[in-house]
Amino acid sequence: MVPDANLQDDVPLKPNLVTVAHAQYRVRAGALPVVTETVALNKALGRVLAQDVTATRDQPPFNASAMDGYAVRSADLARRVNPATLKLIGESQAGSAFGGIVHRNEAVRIFTGATVPRGCDAVVIQENTVAGDGTVTIQPDGLKLTRTHIRPAGQDFKSGEVLLKAGERLDPWRLSLVAAAGLDRVAVARRPVVAVLSTGDELVPPGGEPDGDQIFESGSHAIMALIKQWGGKAVSLGVGADTKKSLLKALKGAEADLIVTIGGASVGDHDLVKPALAKLGLDLAFDGIKVRPGKPTAFGQVKDGRRVLSLPGNPASAFVMAQLMLKAWLETSLGMPPRQDYAHAATTVAIAANGPREAFLRGTCSLSSDGRMQVTPFSDQDSSLITVFARTDALIHLPSGSEAKQPGDLVDILPLDRL
Numbered sequence: 374m375v376p377d378a379n380l381q382d383d384v385p386l387k388p389n390l391v392t393v394a395h396a397q398y399r400v401r402a403g404a405l406p407v408v409t410e411t412v413a414l415n416k417a418l419g420r421v422l423a424q425d426v427t428a429t430r431d432q433p434p435f436n437a438s439a440m441d442g443y444a445v446r447s448a449d450l451a452r453r454v455n456p457a458t459l460k461l462i463g464e465s466q467a468g469s470a471f472g473g474i475v476h477r478n479e480a481v482r483i484f485t486g487a488t489v490p491r492g493c494d495a496v497v498i499q500e501n502t503v504a505g506d507g508t509v510t511i512q513p514d515g516l517k518l519t520r521t522h523i524r525p526a527g528q529d530f531k532s533g534e535v536l537l538k539a540g541e542r543l544d545p546w547r548l549s550l551v552a553a554a555g556l557d558r559v560a561v562a563r564r565p566v567v568a569v570l571s572t573g574d575e576l577v578p579p580g581g582e583p584d585g586d587q588i589f590e591s592g593s594h595a596i597m598a599l600i601k602q603w604g605g606k607a608v609s610l611g612v613g614a615d616t617k618k619s620l621l622k623a624l625k626g627a628e629a630d631l632i633v634t635i636g637g638a639s640v641g642d643h644d645l646v647k648p649a650l651a652k653l654g655l656d657l658a659f660d661g662i663k664v665r666p667g668k669p670t671a672f673g674q675v676k677d678g679r680r681v682l683s684l685p686g687n688p689a690s691a692f693v694m695a696q697l698m699l700k701a702w703l704e705t706s707l708g709m710p711p712r713q714d715y716a717h718a719a720t721t722v723a724i725a726a727n728g729p730r731e732a733f734l735r736g737t738c739s740l741s742s743d744g745r746m747q748v749t750p751f752s753d754q755d756s757s758l759i760t761v762f763a764r765t766d767a768l769i770h771l772p773s774g775s776e777a778k779q780p781g782d783l784v785d786i787l788p789l790d791r792l
């Protein structure tokens with residue numbers, strides 16, 4: 374059971390908080406225009422196409438044999454009594470076709486992937502034949518010709534066909550399709566540069582020596598990796614101290630399309646990220662989201678045009694907001710269309726009624742005994758828990774004020790892109 378206390382608020386919610394959908398809309402509106410660059414095919418994994426990929430020839434470009442055997446004229450077999458003996462007049466190999474024409478009662482030895490000779494309309498597999506001296510005898514099973522074993526020209530794709538659209542990400546299988554179209558270079562969207570600044574006097578980089586009141590900085594390691602995974606170039610700005618001066622110094626010189634700050638986003642006396650950004654002329658598209666976790670998330674732009682996403686410091690808050698906001702910004706800046714990624718799964722445990730904030734619970738997916746997708750939320754949904762996120766493979770979406778759920782009820786889930 375995810376307890377009620379995990380989902381209710383004891384803090385008054387500011388009236389200016391926007392919904393997740395509205396925040397995503399504003400984040401997408403603040404995305405970059407796509408800039409095109411050309412990369413070699415072997416460097417294109419994970420890149421997003423900036424132009425459609427169009428076929429310049431048919432695939433296969435010729436009628437191709439699907440089997441090793443003999444290319445024949447089906448009319449010859451229909452006329453013949455069992456077995457049928459045909460004159461062997463040549464051979465067609467993949468990459469080296471038989472150049473002539475096959476006439477009545479003739480056949481050509483053929484191999485998988487080879488061009489079917491002119492005059493032939495079927496291939497008999499060699500298991501149903503007996504080779505003779507300059508002849509081939511088709512056995513009764515071969516005479517039936519239940520399949521032609523011919524792949525017609527253009528079966529896979531035709532010249533002029535759009536094979537992949539601008540905005541599609543090049544995964545291993547799409548890379549293969551680009552190669553099949555004969556291209557060794559592709560036009561892709563330039564990777565947006567995203568600089569990441571962690572903030573807080575309590576943070577010490579891993580490998581350092583923390584005082585008793587300090588912790589290791591961990592949040593940026595997920596955020597930097599996610600930026601790379603989603604197609605951006607991640608630049609670390611390190612850890613900024615809790616002074617306006619230190620934050621301003623780090624932010625001022627950052628060469629980036631988007632600056633992501635982690636922490637210092639809430640209402641405490643040492644939450645100075647927004648005051649520092651104000652010095653750079655921050656114009657906010659929204660300041661706070663009616664969501665749990667991730668409420669103190671803000672997005673906007675500073676005077677010189679750099680976009681800014683301010684994430685809360687609690688790890689789960691930062692990671693959920695990265696999933697919902699940073700990913701949307703990167704994908705739109707890469708020219709990808711907006712996506713609705715929710716799937717459905719049955720919860721294995723009861724979930725209390727949700728409070729006013731839309732919630733994203735951390736959970737793990739599994740298959741039920743009858744093979745259906747099910748999800749189990751972690752019982753402790755505190756947004757500080759790094760161990761929980763390291764085991765999470767889906768976020769469970771509870772709309773604002775949603776009713777309690779019983780085991781077996783369907784819930785919306787957002788699968789994480791775990792490697």
Ligand SMILES: Nc1nc2c(c(=O)[nH]1)N[C@H]1C(S)=C(S)[C@@H](COP(=O)(O)OP(=O)(O)OC[C@H]3O[C@@H](n4cnc5c(N)ncnc54)[C@H](O)[C@@H]3O)O[C@H]1N2
Nearest residue numbers: 571590591592593635636637638639644668685686687690
């Ligand atoms: N009086 C109120 N207090 C808080 C409110 C509120 O509405 N009223 N909101 C709470 C919510 S919700 C959140 S979320 C947090 C977020 O606050 P900040 O963004 O200011 O985060 P910090 O205070 O800087 O840090 C919170 C927590 O996370 C740790 N942290 C921060 N950065 C990192 C990092 N890079 N790696 C690892 N851990 C990090 C930090 O040490 C703190 O423990 O505010 C609530 N407060």
Ligand code: MOO
Nearest residue numbers: 666667668690756
């Ligand atoms: O719930 Mo805060 O909004 O992210 O911890």
